[in-house]
Amino acid sequence: MMKAIYFEHTGDAAEVLIYGDRDLPELAAGEVLVNLKASAVNPSDVKKRAGFQAPGFVDGFVIPHSDGAGVIEAVGADVSTERIGERVWVYQAQFQRHWGTAAQQIVLPSERAARLPEQASFEQGACAGIPMMTAHRCVNLDGGVKGQNVLITGASGRVGYYAVQLAKLAGAKVIGTAGSVERIKSIEEAGADLLLNYREDNIVDAVMDFTDGAGVDRIVDVEFGMNVQDSAQMLKVNGVITTYSSSKRPEPAIPFYPLMFKNIAVRTVLVYNMPEPAKQQAVNDINHALENKRLKHRIAQTYPLEQTAKAHQVIEQGGLDGCVVVKI
Ligand SMILES: NC(=O)c1ccc[n+]([C@@H]2O[C@H](COP(=O)([O-])OP(=O)(O)OC[C@H]3O[C@@H](n4cnc5c(N)ncnc54)[C@H](OP(=O)(O)O)[C@@H]3O)[C@@H](O)[C@H]2O)c1
DSSP states (O other), X not given: OEEEXXXXXXXXXXXXXXXXXXXXXXXXXXXXXXXXXXXXXXXXXXXXXXXXXXXXXXXSOBOXXXXXXXXXXXXXXXXXXXXXXOEEEEOSTTSXXXXXXXXXXXXXXXXXXXXXXXXXXXXXXXXXXXXXXXXXXXXXXXXXXXXXXXXXXXXXXHHHHHHHXXXXXXXXXXXXXXXXXXXXXXXXXXXXXXXXXXXXXXXXXXXXXXXXXXXXXXXXXXXXXXXXXXXXXXXXXXXXXXXXXXXXXSSOOOOHHHHHHTTOEEEEOOGGGSOHHHHHHHHHHHHHHHHTTOOOOOEEEEEEGGGHHHHHHHHHHOOOSSEEEEEO
């Protein structure tokens, strides 16, 4: 028996999230039992709890949150006992399963518990799953961005902030956008070569000027529907849009011919379903960056487990500078 946050019906955080006792499943072959220290809240956790997305289970309860970090307490058959005591960051914990990381413990497949380098805290490790892995995929698919011009919209967001840093580490020239002067100031440290205000600047003109008229090779986009008209103008021939969200315009009008005449590819990304080799590559590259302290992190707010509902509410309100972590 352990303390956990769970819900049995979808709805408002304050109404449906319960703090109480829950059992863990038996540790099976290939699995590890992790004593959790931190659990991160991401928009998809909040949307699943609110009922906007299929929660990935058919009946019963859900312990929310995909991402977390902790220490391996025990291992099932087929997992090396050398993993016992290892610091880990866990990802995809509550994807099509009942058990997420808003709990004192979790049992999950060994490969979903990646080694957490000693240079990173548990709170930082809890931001690796969705924000860093999504950013890694968007930056690195189709051969990566070395030597390329890359535009990262919403560089002020949890994913965007890591995308800027991972694109710089991969050798790109990076342009980032954010929605205010304050938000731009707050992300200067991420290292973009140019930062623009998407509410006030003429993004197309500024990007074309900055790239001497060439345009960008890739756009990592947080609001596909809002930006696709501009994207078609700013991308080079054979450019790529990698997009992980279109929440403000979920069914956008597509400028088909401007995209087609430039042979532009639109790659949608869902971090949960990205190919397993891409997940492994992301884990390796993220851990290399963590070990060498090459990434900056922003923990915007922390809450105790009992106050997980508040953590959901602040994610729903938006506008935060960074990750929201529940400490366990
Ligand atoms: N597909 C996936 O696998 C995946 C993975 C992670 C997240 N997501 C989704 O991606 C979205 C963002 O997640 P997050 O955790 O990064 O959220 P976040 O931290 O709240 O960031 C959202 C960002 O979007 C920016 N933004 C809003 N409208 C924009 C526009 N028209 N042009 C450019 N930027 C704009 C905001 O900029 P300002 O605040 O500066 O105005 C902010 O930086 C959510 O919908 C989430 O569910 C999807």
